[in-house]
Amino acid sequence: MDPVTASRLLFDAAAGLAILFACVMVVHRHPVKSVLALVVSFFALAVTYVLLSAPLIAAVQVIVYAGAILVLFLFVLMLLNVPEEIRQKSGRPIHQTLSAAAILVFAVALLATLRAHGSPGAVPGSPSAPADIRAVARLLFSEHLLSFEALSILLLAALVGSFCLARREGSS
Amino acid sequence: MIGDGIPLGDVLLASAALFMIGLAGVLLRRNAITIFLSIELMMNAANLTVLGYAASLHSLEGQVVVFFVIAIAAAEAAVGLAIFVALFRHTETIDVNRINLLKW
Numbered sequence: 036m037d038p039v040t041a042s043r044l045l046f047d048a049a050a051g052l053a054i055l056f057a058c059v060m061v062v063h064r065h066p067v068k069s070v071l072a073l074v075v076s077f078f079a080l081a082v083t084y085v086l087l088s089a090p091l092i093a094a095v096q097v098i099v100y101a102g103a104i105l106v107l108f109l110f111v112l113m114l115l116n117v118p119e120e121i122r123q124k125s126g127r128p129i130h131q132t133l134s135a136a137a138i139l140v141f142a143v144a145l146l147a148t149l150r151a152h153g154s155p156g157a158v159p160g161s162p163s164a165p166a167d168i169r170a171v172a173r174l175l176f177s178e179h180l181l182s183f184e185a186l187s188i189l190l191l192a193a194l195v196g197s198f199c200l201a202r203r204e205g206s207s
Numbered sequence: 208m209i210g211d212g213i214p215l216g217d218v219l220l221a222s223a224a225l226f227m228i229g230l231a232g233v234l235l236r237r238n239a240i241t242i243f244l245s246i247e248l249m250m251n252a253a254n255l256t257v258l259g260y261a262a263s264l265h266s267l268e269g270q271v272v273v274f275f276v277i278a279i280a281a282a283e284a285a286v287g288l289a290i291f292v293a294l295f296r297h298t299e300t301i302d303v304n305r306i307n308l309l310k311w
Contacts, residue, residue, distance in 0.1 A: 040212035050221035057225055057248055061232035066240045073244050080251055083221070086213060087262040089270050092254075092277075099277050104247065104284045108240065111288045115295050117240060134234035141230060145223045149216070171270050179271055186278050193282035197289035203296075 046086045053079035066117050070108045077101045091168045218259030225252035239294075239301040243287055250280050 056076035060069045077100045084093035175183060225248060232245030254273045261269020295301055 043213050043217065046213045047217060047221075050217070054221065054224050054228065057228045060244060060248070061228055061236065061241070066238060069241050069244055073248065076248070077251065080255065083218075083255065084258055087218070087258045089258050089262070089273070092258060092270050092273050095274060095277055099281055100247075100251070104281055107284055107288055108244065111292060112240065114292060115301065117238070117301060131235070138227065138231050138234060142227050145227070149219055149223060167267075171267050171274075174267050175271055175274065179275075182275060186275060190278065190282050193285050197285045200286070200289035201292045 042086055046083055049079045049082040049086070052076075053083065066112055067109065070105055070112065074101050074105050077105070088167065091171055213262075215259055215263050219256060222252045222255040222259070225249075225255065237302050237304050239291055239303050239306075242303065243284075243291075247280065247284070250276060 053076045056072045056079065059072040060076065063069045063072060077096060081093040081096040081101070084090075084096060229245040229247075229249035229252060232248070233242050236242055236245070254276055257269045257273050257276075261267070261273075291301055294306065298306060300306065
């Protein structure tokens with residue numbers, strides 16, 4: 036059994052919180068509350084990223100995911116005025132059965148793979164944070180510069196595409 | 208940072224659990240917004256795995272990959288939500304069981 040350290044306890048607590056609120060997100064019938072539960076889950080995930088010595092990614096997670104993407108979801112929900120999902124029997128029970136079976140099979144396969152290959156070597160301690168971010172930035176802007184520029188074009192394309200899609204037809 | 212001693216097995220288990228929850232949400236829910244949120248959750252589970260292995264292997268490449276994944280997720284969310292807005296204008300619903308025509 037692995038030794039229990041403070042950071043391991045903290046990691047497990049944060050991961051447990053993320054899993055708990057992910058369950059709340061899936062189960063809840065009100066879409067706005069689903070989004071808010073996912074915000075909490077993503078904050079907990081940011082804590083786990085810090086513990087995995089990725090403070091830059093944790094900051095990006097909070098700013099981009101919890102701050103931008105999920106707020107975008109909230110804005111769209113506000114625009115659409117989506118009603119609460121009504122509990123009803125689906126017309127096709129075969130669909131539900133097959134879905135549950137697929138989830139079970141996938142869970143068993145995943146756990147079997149983890150048992151077979153998940154050699155639990157401990158995640159080693161992190162180097163100091165500022166040097167870490169500097170190294171990531173250097174890697175990003177030297178070796179992956181082309182991908183970075185392609186990414187900016189992708190974001191531009193997404194901007195134009197979403198504008199065209201959401202525009203009212205007939206208004207030019 | 209806090210220190211070391213997080214077993215990789217814990218990271219992978221948490222990631223697998225999050226991915227399963229996301230998969231269950233995609234397959235079982237009918238609200239398109241919730242399905243989309245579940246997809247985001249699955250992407251985060253994959254990010255957690257990548258970061259766990261990156262920390263375990265002392266590599267910074269993992270952080271770069273996750274950075275790209277998050278940026279692409281932002282683009283995907285913008286386009287997907289625009290599609291939902293356009294869809295809602297046409298059909299007045301985002302229940303995926305009632306959106307069953309490719310052309311309407």
